[in-house]
Amino acid sequence: MRTLGTLTTSDIGYGAMALVPGMYGDASDEQALTTLRHAVDAGATFIDTADAYGAGDNERLVGRALAGRREEVQLATKWGIVFQGGRALTHHHAQEIRVDARPERARAALEASLRRLGTDHVDLWYLHFPDPDVPVEETVGAMAELVGEGKxxxxxxxxxxxxxxxxxxxxxxxAAVQSEYSLWTRDPERELLPVLAELGIGFVPWSPLGAGFFAGRVANVEQDFRANHPRFSRENLDANRDRFAPLRGLAEELQITPAQLALAWLLHQREDLVPIPSTRTPSHLDENLRAADVTLDATTLARIDAIAPAGAASGSALL
Structure with a gap:
């Protein structure tokens, strides 16, 4: 178990975004429910979703999967993305999104999420993106009122x-800040992580396996969101495979999988860090969770840093 602020969670969580149809190909409701329930059974009890994933459908799936098991999990969701109105921003799926995080919208957003999730409270409620038109402190002030009400x-x-x-x-x-962080996206190390350490705020990396790159399962990405990801263009993908190939060799040497190496590296960065890898299959979920049992010594961590320094990847990051 790990601690994010006052919240105690599993050391590796589960990102439910992979269950949105079209993200990584098709995912049936039956498959999604099976994977979500397996996550809880296997100990990945920190479940992450958002009201924007599938326009609320992902929250409904999570709610169905957790029916009768709510107290077994630490449940996180997000708000702020809208489908009409708001100011356009560039999303990490190479699409424009719109954000509307005006304080007067906070209550309705959370109450709608709670209805879809079938619960009276969430353990962690994020602002999905800061609104460029609203000071973040005003948005958080409105969110804090709902903390006071226990929602x-x-x-x-x-x-x-x-x-x-x-x-x-x-x-x-x-309690936590969530941002992209992995062996090929190390930008948070410059400014964000030092601030979090100073303030005692936990960190939740999304895309901890580089959108599947470090799991070694990248084949045809034309049918999912990675088709628009610069690092998965044909030229960049070939360059990245060559650049990070020594990590696969190191994983073999340690008798673990590349995914376990990537997640174990993250877990060794700080104690209040909880990655949320996404997957649609229970077997891959189990593989990810075994990364928590991997110990990397100082020499191995230095080797990883030499192979995958900041800025090593070809192509821009998701954000």
Missing amino acids: ARDLGLCNAGAEQVLAAHQVHPL
Whole structure:
């Protein structure tokens, strides 16, 4: 178990976004429910979703899977993305999204999420993206009122910069910040992670396996969101396979899988870090969870840093 602010979670969580149809190909409701229930059974009890995933359908799936088991999990969801109105931003799926995080929208957003999830509270409620038209402290102030009512236990920010974290944390303590972080996206190390360490805020990396790259399961991406990901273009993908190939050799040497190496590396970065890898299959989920049992010594960590330094990947990151 690990701690994010006041929240105690499993050391590796489960990102439910992979269950949205079209993200990584098709995923039936039956398959999604099986995987979600297996996650809880296997100990990945920190479940992450968002009201924007499938326009609320992902929250409904999570709610169905957790029916009668709500107290076994630490449940996180997000709000702020809208499908009409708001200011256009570039999403990490190479699509434009719109954000509307005005304080007056917070209550309705959370109450709608709670209905879809079939619960009276979430353990961690994130702002999905800071709204460029609204000071983040105003948004967090409105979110904090719902913490006071017991509808959310803790608050967090996603995809926020260090200054926004500082401003929000002064209004209400943040339990966690969620951002992209992996062996090929190490940008948070420059400014964000030092601020989180100073303030005692936990960190939740999304896309901890580089959208599947470090799981070694990248074949045809034309049918999912990675078709628009710069690092998965034919030229960049070939370059990245060559650049990070020594990690596969190191994993073989350690008798673990590349995915377990990538997740174990993350877990060794700090104690209050909980990655949320996504998968649609229970067997891959079990593989991911075994990364928590992997110990990497200082020499091995130095070898990984030499193979995968910041800025090594070809192509831009998701954000």
